[in-house]
Amino acid sequence: MYRKMVWQALFCMVLTVACSISAFAGEPTEVIRKTTDKIIAIVKDPALQGPEKKRERERLIRAAAEEIFDKEEMSMRTLARHWRERTPAEKKEFMELFEDLLEKTYIDRVEGYSGEKVVYEGERVEGNYALVKVDIMTKQQTKIPVLYRLKKKKAGWLVYDLSIEGVSLVNNYRTQFNSIIMRSSFKNLIEKLKEKVEK
C-alpha cells in the first residue's frame, strides 16, 4: 500500500514538473499563435469582407498586432547607435512614425492572405529572449520560413524582430535608416518616414 502511495506521489510530481516545463516552453509560441489566429480570423471574417469594411478590418488588425509588437525595442534596434543621440521628443516622434510604417507594411501583407497555412516549427528560450520558428506554406507549395524574436517584458513576451527567409526586418530598416542619416540627417529621415506613411 505504501508502495502504491509512493508511486502515486512520484507520478504526480512528474506530471507537475512536465506540465510546468511545457507551459514554460510554449509561452512565446502561444503568444504568436494567439495573435496569428486572431488576425487570420479577422481577415477571414465574412462580416468584415469587402472594400467598404477595409477601415474596420485594418483597425482590428492594428489592435491585434500592437499587442505583441514592442515598438520601443524595435525603434531602438533600428536606430541603433543613433538612438542615443535623440531627444525624448525625437524618440517619441520616430517611434510613432516607425510604428505606422510597420503596421502599414504588415497590414498590406496580411490583407494579401489567401489561405496560407501556418506551421509552428518550434521555439528556443534563453533567459529573457526567445525565438519562435514558423513556416508559412503558400498555396503554391512554397515554404516561407519566418522567425520571430521575442523579449520578455513586464507585459509578457513581445516581438521585437521578425525574419522572413532569413531577412531580418529590423536589420533591413537599420541599414536603410543608417544610410539615410549618414547621407543627410535624422531630420531628413523623419521627413522621409512622414512622406511614406502619409502616402
Add this chain to the structure above:
Amino acid sequence: MRNRGHRNGKDEEMKGKICRIGKICLLVVLCAALFPGAQALGHLGPLGSSLAVGPPLYKTPGDLPVSRLPRVRETDPAIELARISHYQMEKMDHGRLVVAMRLGKRLDFLTGATSVFPGRENNALMTGPDYAGISHGEDEIQLSAASFEDEKVVEEPENWNEDVRRETIADPLEPMNRVFFAFNDKLYFWVLKPVARGYRYVIPEPFRVGIRNMFTNIAMPIRAANCLLQGKITGLGRELLRFVINSTAGFLGFADIAKRDMNLDSQDEDFGQTLGFFGAGPGIFINWPIFGPSSIRDTFGLVGDFFVDPLTYLVSGTEKTIAVRGGDRVNRTSLSIGDYEALKKSALDPYVSVRDAYFQYRRSKIEK
C-alpha cells in the same frame, strides 16, 4: 626579342608565385573544411582575412600578449584602417565594444567585439562577428567606443547562430549599382510585369506551378553537385531520389510528387553557397542589369552553375537560350507578382533595402 631573357625570368617568377598562391589557397580551403569556425569567419569578406581573428573575446588588453596583436593593415581593399588618430574606450559588460569610424565626412560604424589598445596607435584588434560595411576613406579615422548596453544590439544570447548580426555588405560600386537598379526597376514594371500578367491571365495557376516545377526539376544537377561539394550527402541523396521520382511519376517534373507524397524537399544549393561554405565572403555588392542583385562571390557562383545546368547543353543558340530562360523568368514572375511591389512600398530606400535583403538572404542560405 631583346626582352626575352628578362621575360623568361619573369615567367619563372610568375610560376613560382602561382605555385605559392595555389598552395596557400589549398591550405585555406583545407583549414576552412576542418574548422567549423572558419566558415563563420568567411562571411566577413575581404576583411575577414586581415582583421577577424576568431571568437575569443579579450576583456582587457592585458589578456593578450602584444606580439600576437595583428597589425591593422595600412591599406586594405575593403577598408582603410590607417592612421587611427585617437579613440576612447569604455569598459563593457560583454567585453565588447561598438566602434564608430569617421571616414572623411561619413561616419560609419562597426559593431562587434573590438578591443582597442590605449597607447598603441595603429593597433586595433577586431574580433567577433558583427562587422559593419565600411567604405573607402581618405581622412583620419576616429575610433570611439560605446557600450552595447546603450546600443541594444547585442543583448541577445551570443551563442544563438541566428542572432549573430554581421551588419551589411560593402558597396563601393554604389553609383553604378543604383543606375542598374533603376534600369531593372523599369525593366520589371515596363516589360516583365505586363508580360507576366498577360501570361498569368491566359495560363491557369496549376499549370504555371507545374512549369516552374519542371524547370526546377531539370536544374537538379546544380543542386546535387553543390550538395556533394559541401559534403551534404543526405541532400545529394534527396536530390537524386527526387529527380528519379518526379521525372517519371511526376511527368518530367511537372508534379512535385516527391515533396507532396514523400516529404522530400528540394535542396536549395548553388555554387555561390558552396563558395560561401568554404569561407568565401561575398566581396562587394554588384547589381547586374537583368540578372539583378549579386555579389562577387555569387557572380562566380552563377557562372559555375551555368556550366552544370543541363539547360545550357539542352538548348543551343542564343535566341533559343533567351527564349527558354526568359520563359522560365516570366513563369516564375507570374507566380510572385506583388512581392517586389510590397518590398518597394515598405522601404524608405528600395535600393538599400534590396541590397541588404540580398545580403541577409544569402547569408542565411549559406548558414544552412
